[in-house]
Amino acid sequence: MHVSAATSRHLLTKFIALGLIFGVAVGYLCNRLATSPEQAKVIAGYFSVVTDIFLRLIKMIIAPLVFATIVAGITSLGEPRAVGRIAAKALSWFLTASLISLGLGMLFANLFAPGAGMGLSLPAANAATNLQTGGINFKDFITHVFPTSAAQAMAQNEVLQILVFSLFFGLAISSLKPAKIALVTSLIDELVKIMLRITDFVMHFAPIGVFAAIAAVITTQGLGVLVTYGKFIGSFYLGLAVLWCVLLGAGLLVLGPSVFNLLRLLRQPMLLAFSTASSEAAFPKTFEQMTKYGVNERITGFVLPLGYSFNLDGSMMYQAFAGLFIAQAYGVDMGFAQQAALLLVMMVTSKGIAGVPRASLVVVAATLPMFDLPAAGMLLIMGIDQFLDMGRTMTNVIGNGIATAAIARWEADLQTSAEVPDAMPQPAAQSA
Numbered sequence: 346m347h348v349s350a351a352t353s354r355h356l357l358t359k360f361i362a363l364g365l366i367f368g369v370a371v372g373y374l375c376n377r378l379a380t381s382p383e384q385a386k387v388i389a390g391y392f393s394v395v396t397d398i399f400l401r402l403i404k405m406i407i408a409p410l411v412f413a414t415i416v417a418g419i420t421s422l423g424e425p426r427a428v429g430r431i432a433a434k435a436l437s438w439f440l441t442a443s444l445i446s447l448g449l450g451m452l453f454a455n456l457f458a459p460g461a462g463m464g465l466s467l468p469a470a471n472a473a474t475n476l477q478t479g480g481i482n483f484k485d486f487i488t489h490v491f492p493t494s495a496a497q498a499m500a501q502n503e504v505l506q507i508l509v510f511s512l513f514f515g516l517a518i519s520s521l522k523p524a525k526i527a528l529v530t531s532l533i534d535e536l537v538k539i540m541l542r543i544t545d546f547v548m549h550f551a552p553i554g555v556f557a558a559i560a561a562v563i564t565t566q567g568l569g570v571l572v573t574y575g576k577f578i579g580s581f582y583l584g585l586a587v588l589w590c591v592l593l594g595a596g597l598l599v600l601g602p603s604v605f606n607l608l609r610l611l612r613q614p615m616l617l618a619f620s621t622a623s624s625e626a627a628f629p630k631t632f633e634q635m636t637k638y639g640v641n642e643r644i645t646g647f648v649l650p651l652g653y654s655f656n657l658d659g660s661m662m663y664q665a666f667a668g669l670f671i672a673q674a675y676g677v678d679m680g681f682a683q684q685a686a687l688l689l690v691m692m693v694t695s696k697g698i699a700g701v702p703r704a705s706l707v708v709v710a711a712t713l714p715m716f717d718l719p720a721a722g723m724l725l726i727m728g729i730d731q732f733l734d735m736g737r738t739m740t741n742v743i744g745n746g747i748a749t750a751a752i753a754r755w756e757a758d759l760q761t762s763a764e765v766p767d768a769m770p771q772p773a774a775q776s777a
Contacts (some may be wrong), residue, residue, distance in 0.1 A: 353703060354669060357548065357549075357551065357552070357613060358526050360551075360552040361551055361552050361555050361613060361616045361617065361620070362616060363552065364551075364552035364553065364554075364555035364556035364559075364620070365555055365556070365559055365616065365620050367556055367560075368555060368556040368557070368559025368560040368620070369559055369560075369563055370560065371556070371560045371563075372392075372559060372560040372561065372562065372563025373559065373568055374501070374567075375388050375389075375563075375564040376563060376564050376565070376566075378492060378541060379564070380408040382565070382735075383766065385564050385565050386565055388564050389560075389561040389564040389565045390557075390563075392557040392561035392564065393557070393558045393561045394461070394557075395553060395554065395556075395557035396537065396554055396557045396558040396561060396621070397550070398554075398623075399547075399550055399553065399557070400554070400560075400621065400625065400626060402547045402550065402624045403547060403623070403628075403629065404502055404625055404626050406540060406543060406544055406547060406629050407502045407625055407628060407629070408498075408499035408500075408502055408507055408566060409536065409540055409542070409631065410537075410540040410541075410629055411508065411511065411650045412507055412511050412514075413505050413533055413536040413537045413540055413550075413646075414497065414512070414537055414540075414632065414645065414646025414649075414650070415507075415508060415511035415512065415515060415646050415647055415650055416511050416514050416515040416518065416642065416644065416646075416648075417515075417530075417533045417534055417536075417537050417642065417643070417646055418515070418643035418644065418645075418647040419511075419514075419515025419519060419643075419647065420515055420518050420520070420526075420530050420533065428512075428515075428516070428647070430758060431644070431646075431647060431752060432651070434752050434755055435647075435648045435651055435652070435655075435656075435748065436651075436753050438653065438656070438736060438748050438752065439469075439651075439652060439655045439656040439748065441597075442656060442658050442744055443656070443657075443658065443692055443750065444662050444692075445588075445591060445658075446588055446658045446659070446661035446662045446665075446708035447661050447664075447665050447688045447689075447691075447692060449584055449587055449591070449662060449665075449726075450584055450661065450663070450664070450665025450666050450669075450688070451529050451590055451665050451669065451684055451688060452584075452667060453545040453580055453581075453584035453587070453616030453666070454580075454584075454666050454669035454670065454673075455669065455684075456580075456581075457576065457580035458661075458673055459577040459580050459581075459670055459673070460577070460664075460669070460670040460671065460672070460673030460674035461673045461674075462509035478515055481734070487668055489505075489506075489507060490505050490506065491506070492506035492507075492509060492510055495507075495510045495758050498510060502625070502761065505654045507650075507728070508650055508651065508654070514612065514744065518530065528698065537642065537646070538543075538630075540638065541629075541632075541633055541636075543631040544630065544632075544633055544668060545633075547629070548629075548630055551613075551617055551626075551630075551639070554626070555617065555619065555620040555621060558620055558621045558622075559620055562731050562732075565631075566671045566729075566731070576730060577666070577670060577726070577729070578729065578733065580666075580710065581662075581663070581666050581733060581736065582687065582736055584662055584666065585659060585662060585736050585737070585740050588658060588659070588662055588740060589740065589743060592743055592744055593608075593747075594749050595747065595751070595753065596747040596750070597749040599750075599754050599755070600747075600750055600751065600759075602663070602745045603638075604674065604747065604750070606638065607638050607746060607747065607750055608743075608746075609747045610634040610635075610637055610638050610745065611631065611634055611636065613630050614627040614630040614631040614634060614742050614746075615739045615742050615743065616739075617630060618735075618738040618739045618741065618742045619735045619738065619739040620737070621730075621738075621740050622731060622734035622735045622743055624653065624657075624738055624742075626736070627742050628649075628653060629748060631709055631742055631745065632645055632646075632649055634746070635649065635746060635749050635750065637757050639753075639760040640749055640750055640758065640759055641753060641758035643758070644752060644759075645749055645750065645753075646716070647750065648749045649745060649749050650751050652744070652745040652748055652749065653745065656744055656745050657735065657737075657741050657744075658740050658741060658743075658744035659736060659737030659738060659739065659740025659741045659742060659744070660705045660737050660738075661696055662737065662740070663689040663693075663705050663707060663733055663734075663736075663737040664688065664692075664709055665688050665691075666703055666725060666733075667705070667709045667723070668687050668688065668707075668709055668712070668713065668718075669684065669687075670726065671709075671718055671723070672718055673712075673715050675718065675719075677717075677718060679716075685714075686716075687712065687716050689716065690712050691709065691712050705734070705737065705758055706723060706727065706730060710723045711716070720773045747759070770772075
């Protein structure tokens with residue numbers, strides 16, 4: 346029996362959700378049965394093997410997919426002027442969204458003051474966070490953007506470096522005569538199709554990867570950690586909910602009612618991002634769903650990788666919460682100007698490190714000493730960071746999806762229908 350593409354997508358979404366639920370249940374059972382924290386870590390390690398395999402499959406897609414889609418997008422745009430126009434619109438959206446996210450994070454962190462009066466013992470001044478914070482500064486960020494080797498950038502999934510190389514490669518192709526580059530552009534277009542097909546194959550393993558990721562976290566940390574830091578987690582997710590409403594409102598202004606179709610299509614990558622806390626895990630599926638929504642691949646292939654590094658709305662809000670939470674926990678009174686300066690520094694240093702493990706934690710830990718706050722304060726929230734990372738990563742997917750669709754609308758490269766639930770025309774019924 347033939348299963349339609351829409352039915353297959355809905356089944357995958359349901360299986361991912363079931364994987365999430367079963368992961369919580371099995372993880373809680375393992376946590377209760379483990380006789381010691383060490384044994385719980387051993388059990389979680391077996392789950393992590395499955396998660397690591399799934400994430401490795403995802404990571405093997407990233408570099409060729411980003412390269413192929415950006416080059417295909419640039420060659421289809423034609424002249425370099427169009428590339429600059431789209432980049433300017435995208436970066437303007439990203440900057441505005443980042444400032445709004447930071448502002449909302451500051452508002453809610455001050456309103457609920459989750460770190461005030463917690464009564465937690467503060468870490469020692471020399472406590473180690475085990476985060477690689479050395480060398481994070483604006484100079485190093487700028488130089489790191491430009492690759493010394495395209496092969497090395499692809500091997501390490503350095504998205505910004507791949508973006509820079511792809512820009513040069515795509516612009517070089519566009520500068521040649523069409524008759525001479527027909528074969529190359531045709532090969533690039535076919536590479537995009539191949540990578541999307543590989544993405545479909547890998548996504549069939551998503552429910553198993555989601556199950557293992559959640560089970561590993563709950564096995565080691567249990568459900569009690571959610572109660573201990575309930576106020577922090579609750580206020581953070583409330584702030585995210587308000588940010589979602591703001592993003593949805595912006596989407597409504599630009600896209601109209603079809604933005605709800607976009608959200609339905611983004612359910613799978615959102616669930617993947619939430620359960621694995623990995624932007625890389627959600628990136629290939631997000632690209633595929635944007636195409637199904639009706640965004641031209643040339644726009645998606647250019648804007649989405651750019652947003653992957655520059656448009657991290659959820660991460661911006663997390664950094665605001667984490668920085669101010671630590672200040673409150675230490676009893677450090679920061680005025681509005683100090684808070685604004687802290688958050689703006691975090692915004693600058695966070696750009697382009699989406700591929701760094703625990704990137705938001707690294708940014709916060711590197712920035713705190715600049716404002717006389719010990720980086721060891723990150724120890725206060727590192728135990729629950731996985732649960733916070735789920736929410737902020739899912740928010741990043743929502744923000745990038747709406748941003749890409751909005752740029753496509755402004756470029757008149759969006760073909761979608763508000764009447765079709767999945768925003769894609771359905772095949773006509775065949776006669777018996």
